Structure formats: structure tokens, C-alpha cells
Amino acid sequence: MANRDDGFADFFTSRFDGARRMAHALCGNWLEAEEIAQTAFVSMYARWNKVRIDSADAYLHTVLTRAFLDTRRRGRKREQVMAEPPEVVVEQDTSSVEDRPSLLKALQEVPARQRAVLVLRFIEDLSVDEVADALGCTAGTVKSQTARGLATLRKAYGAVTGLLQGAR
Numbered sequence: 001m002a003n004r005d006d007g008f009a010d011f012f013t014s015r016f017d018g019a020r021r022m023a024h025a026l027c028g029n030w031l032e033a034e035e036i037a038q039t040a041f042v043s044m045y046a047r048w049n050k051v052r053i054d055s056a057d058a059y060l061h062t063v064l065t066r067a068f069l070d071t072r073r074r075g076r077k078r079e080q081v082m083a084e085p086p087e088v089v090v091e092q093d094t095s096s097v098e099d100r101p102s103l104l105k106a107l108q109e110v111p112a113r114q115r116a117v118l119v120l121r122f123i124e125d126l127s128v129d130e131v132a133d134a135l136g137c138t139a140g141t142v143k144s145q146t147a148r149g150l151a152t153l154r155k156a157y158g159a160v161t162g163l164l165q166g167a168r
Helices: 002-027 030-046 053-074 100-107 112-123 128-135 139-161
Strands: none
Touching (some): 002 030, 002 112, 030 053, 053 128, 100 112, 100 139, 112 128, 112 139, 128 139
16 A cells, blocks of 8 residues: 555656646636646546556546546536635746746637647647547547637637737
């Protein structure tokens, strides 16, 4: 049992920040991203003795994406009103893209399933087949969702940044 827990603890420690960033790209909210990432790791821990180490990262992508999609299906019914919000310090890596906030805001306009495909393909850098496995669909579905998602993202990004033709 200790070996199982140690192996999971090492996996969790090395992957949590990346999982939280991926969840943030999906949902656009750091607190919700933390919740989604935690949900994914709880789910993984419950099945950890069945997870093959060589496919643990792929399994994490699958579980994380499904946790995000589940939140969109059931809505935000689980939200709790608190007297005072908890203090949370979250570091963001915005050094790679100057207009990251605009891009993330535009990404939130993309439907959830298409957003999941875009995040897995372009942020997590998975292949079409890996995304299909993660989402439990065909490669053709991934390709069509990618095309539709990119079209929606381009339109939303143009609206966010005022770069639409004729917007002036």
C-alpha cells in the first residue's frame, strides 16, 4: 500500500501544476481549475493500482477533460455561497504570450467540447489520435471539432480584441 501511495504522491506532485493550467485553459477560472484538477486526481487515485505507469499522463488528460465536461453538463449547481471568499494565491505564467488574457477570454466563448479538443491539441500538444482516445470519440470527430473550435475562437478573439474587419 505504501508503494502505491508513494507512486501516486510522486505523480501528483510532478503533474498537479500542469493539470491545473490545463484545467484553467478549459474553464477560464483559477478556482474552478483547481477544483477540476483535484477531482481528476481523486478519480485517478481511486484507480491508481490499475493505471499503467507508461500511460498515466494520457489517463490524466482523459480524466481531467471528462471532469471539465462533467461540470459543464451539470452546470454550477455545486457552487456554495461563503461569507468571505478564501484567500488563494495563484501564479500565472503569462511570459510566453503577451495577449494571453484576451486569448483565454476568447477561448471561453468556444463550446465546451470544442474547447476541450483545442486545449488537448494545442496547449497539451496531443495528437489527433491521443485526443480521440482521451475523449472517447473518433479521429474524424476530433478533426471536425478542431476546425469548428478554431473558427469560433478566431471570431471570439476578434471580438475581444476589436480586430474584426469593419469593427472600427
